[in-house]
Amino acid sequence: MSAHTNSIPWPPYRVRARNISRDAGPSVHSDQVARSLGFKGALVAGRVIYSHLLHPLVAHFGVDFLARNRAQVTFLKPAYEGDPLTVLTESASSPGAERVCTACARNGEQAEVARLETSLPLPFPAPHALAATAPPPFDGVQREGSWEALQPGLALAAFPWTPSKEHNLSWCDEIGEALPLFREGEAPPLHPGLLPTATTELLHQQLAIRGWVHVSSLFLHHALLRAGQKLELRATPLEKWERKGRHFVKLYVAVVEIDAGDGAGDGAENARVLAEEFRTAIIKGE
Numbered sequence: 001m002s003a004h005t006n007s008i009p010w011p012p013y014r015v016r017a018r019n020i021s022r023d024a025g026p027s028v029h030s031d032q033v034a035r036s037l038g039f040k041g042a043l044v045a046g047r048v049i050y051s052h053l054l055h056p057l058v059a060h061f062g063v064d065f066l067a068r069n070r071a072q073v074t075f076l077k078p079a080y081e082g083d084p085l086t087v088l089t090e091s092a093s094s095p096g097a098e099r100v101c102t103a104c105a106r107n108g109e110q111a112e113v114a115r116l117e118t119s120l121p122l123p124f125p126a127p128h129a130l131a132a133t134a135p136p137p138f139d140g141v142q143r144e145g146s147w148e149a150l151q152p153g154l155a156l157a158a159f160p161w162t163p164s165k166e167h168n169l170s171w172c173d174e175i176g177e178a179l180p181l182f183r184e185g186e187a188p189p190l191h192p193g194l195l196p197t198a199t200t201e202l203l204h205q206q207l208a209i210r211g212w213v214h215v216s217s218l219f220l221h222h223a224l225l226r227a228g229q230k231l232e233l234r235a236t237p238l239e240k241w242e243r244k245g246r247h248f249v250k251l252y253v254a255v256v257e258i259d260a261g262d263g264a265g266d267g268a269e270n271a272r273v274l275a276e277e278f279r280t281a282i283i284k285g286e
């Protein structure tokens with residue numbers, strides 16, 4: 001890590017949590033479902049908290065950070081609508097990596113809500129082999145999204161995704177993101193919070209989900225994502241396990257750029273891997 005990174009003064013970033021998923025249907029982001037699962041109210045989506053954790057890093061490193069980074073986020077406590085959050089960022093060091101930083105989000109009671117570890121590994125990890133396997137097209141049927149129904153190694157259907165500049169602007173407005181680089185030009189860099197949002201959209205399109213709780217995600221950004229790109233998400237459950245009565249699942253998602261002549265679910269030979277997410281969630285029963 002460079003001395004320049006070590007010398008960065010990281011002022012606190014303060015923001016209020018917003019439950020932008022309240023109207024997305026029965027889920028932990030609705031009061032009724034969240035309370036039935038033991039929470040005091042609807043949970044703010046993890047992808048919103050992740051976006052806030054990234055704000056100071058994007059503000060300082062800019063497009064270079066968005067184009068290539070490894071980011072591990074872990075969600076420790078629920079965040080609720082209106083919670084005041086303070087993001088505290090620190091520089092760190094690690095053998096074989098540059099631009100190493102940690103960040104945590106604390107609520108008004110100073111409890112740690114989420115933690116982020118990010119770096120630029122050298123060399124950068126190659127994409128997972130699953131990214132090269134083109135999944136089947138979506139047949140329009142929403143299947144059961146329970147822990148029992150998910151099978152490791154059985155790919156979900158392809159999810160075509162072409163996020164627009166309007167999607168970028170809407171996301172920034174919804175979460176209170178004011179950085180100008182997400183608004184500039186006809187094809188601005190995509191806000192990184194849109195990647196886990198697309199993963200969530202894929203899951204809700206294809207699976208009947210009631211009580212999934214996002215625990216953590218590892219993101220690998222191999223290249224810059226921009227508004228207007230023709231993309232495809234390829235998702236496959238990697239593993240599932242039970243611990244202390246809780247059911248966990250780890251899902252792999254590749255974001256690939258498809259050549260103009262290809263369609264969702266076509267051959268993988270022209271697909272370029274731009275980003276990956278490894279998501280771990282607890283699946284609650286009825």
